[in-house]
Amino acid sequence: MSNNLPLSVVSRQVRRDILRMVHAVNSGHPGGSLGCADYLTALYFQYMNHNPQKFDPSGKGEDVFIMSNGHISPVFYSVLARSGYFNVSELATFRKLNTRLQGHPTTHEGLPGVRVATGSLGQGLSVAVGFALQKKLDKDSSTVWVLTGDGELQEGQIWEAVMFSAHNKIDNMIVAVDFNQQQIDGSTGDVMGITELKSKFEAFGWTVLEMDGNNYDSIHTVVPQAQSQLGAGKPIVIIMKTEMGQGVDFMMGSHAWHGKAPSDEQLEKALAQLPVTELGDY
Numbered sequence: 001m002s003n004n005l006p007l008s009v010v011s012r013q014v015r016r017d018i019l020r021m022v023h024a025v026n027s028g029h030p031g032g033s034l035g036c037a038d039y040l041t042a043l044y045f046q047y048m049n050h051n052p053q054k055f056d057p058s059g060k061g062e063d064v065f066i067m068s069n070g071h072i073s074p075v076f077y078s079v080l081a082r083s084g085y086f087n088v089s090e091l092a093t094f095r096k097l098n099t100r101l102q103g104h105p106t107t108h109e110g111l112p113g114v115r116v117a118t119g120s121l122g123q124g125l126s127v128a129v130g131f132a133l134q135k136k137l138d139k140d141s142s143t144v145w146v147l148t149g150d151g152e153l154q155e156g157q158i159w160e161a162v163m164f165s166a167h168n169k170i171d172n173m174i175v176a177v178d179f180n181q182q183q184i185d186g187s188t189g190d191v192m193g194i195t196e197l198k199s200k201f202e203a204f205g206w207t208v209l210e211m212d213g214n215n216y217d218s219i220h221t222v223v224p225q226a227q228s229q230l231g232a233g234k235p236i237v238i239i240m241k242t243e244m245g246q247g248v249d250f251m252m253g254s255h256a257w258h259g260k261a262p263s264d265e266q267l268e269k270a271l272a273q274l275p276v277t278e279l280g281d282y
Contacts, residue, residue: 003045004279010082011041015240015247017078020281021094023267028095028103031257032149033075035180035242039147039213040075044083047143052084063142064131066116068102068124069149069178070258077101080113082279091282103195122155123146126173129161132173141255143230144173151183153210154192159204165206165235173239176228178213180244182255197230197239213240248273 014037022028044050048063056062067076074094079090086100093099100109104119115131118124128146135142152158155253166171179197181188188194201208207229211222226236244258245251248270251262262270 001027003279004247007038007041007045009277010045010279011037012274013248013279013281014041014075014078014082015274016271016276016281017082017091017131019076019248019267019270019274023075023263023264024092025095026261028074028261029071030074030123030261031182031244031251031255032069032178032180034248035246036072036075036147036213036252037079038216039176039219039240039242041077042216042219043145045228048145049177050074052080052112055085057107059131059135059142059144060138061129061140061142062143063069064115064128064135065145066128066131067105067118067122067126067147069121069147069152070117070119070124070222070233072149073101073103073105073119076105076113076148077117077261080111081282085113088282101271114229114251119153122157125158125161128173128175129165129168129170131169132165133168134158135172141172145151146173146175148177149183150177150179150181150194150197151188151191153177153194153197154188160236161203162206169232169233170235171229171233173235174223174230175235176211176213176240177237178214178242179239182244182253182258184255184258186255200236201239206237207232208237208239210239211241213242214246240273264268 007219100111212218251257
């Protein structure tokens with residue numbers, strides 16, 4: 001799993017993977033994937049306790065990651081492959097018929113690293129709470145990590161799970177909200193504002209931290225702070241500010257790239273901003 005490369009180098013290669021995967025089939029969700037590349041790289045290459053060579057769907061004895069916003073599957077697949085769950089060459093099968101790398105992560109194809117089908121927004125946190133409760137029953141001290149989108153917080157099921165987590169002292173789980181303030185139809189503020197997010201979670205009884213998800217100094221400060229709060233009787237959330245399309249100047253900050261593939265010319269321009277790394281393209 002370790003390749004001794006700086007995380008910034010790994011995440012740059014992950015961004016190349018994302019762009020090439022989505023372009024190859026002219027479909028997929030590059031914007032949020034690019035924005036979350038730094039955080040997922042940090043989790044899988046530094047902070048999570050996991051074993052890519054011996055994947056166990058139950059997650060017993062190791063950290064579990066649930067990506068509730070399953071439409072950003074390109075970043076998930078790239079990080080899984082780059083950290084050793086399956087061969088990097090399989091990224092070339094993204095979104096093709098009868099392959100394991102479907103548009104949203106699914107389980108019936110048996111892709112290592114995927115424990116639950118996600119992408120029906122609002123459901124991933126509830127599933128993660130189930131994993132966290134099971135770990136408590138098993139006296140398993142490992143952590144459940146969850147990623148949600150900020151537009152996803154417009155789903156009522158999220159807030160039921162938030163309330164349940166605080167009531168049941170789910171303190172072995174760290175949730176990150178991808179706070180890029182963009183969703184498929186526009187900015188979250190225009191579609192349905194989720195203002196005072198920190199105060200909302202605090203009112204529900206959560207420990208709330210804030211982080212720049214595209215800055216490794218911030219990640220390396222805040223993620224250990226979140227880990228230090230595990231076992232303290234309260235669920236933990238990191239409000240993670242990211243930029244949609246991070247790393248590609250013409251994609252950054254625009255909801256237009258939520259679910260649009262780059263053209264041949266746009267791919268060339270984007271990849272020029274993200275030089276290939278020692279890891280190499282698939």
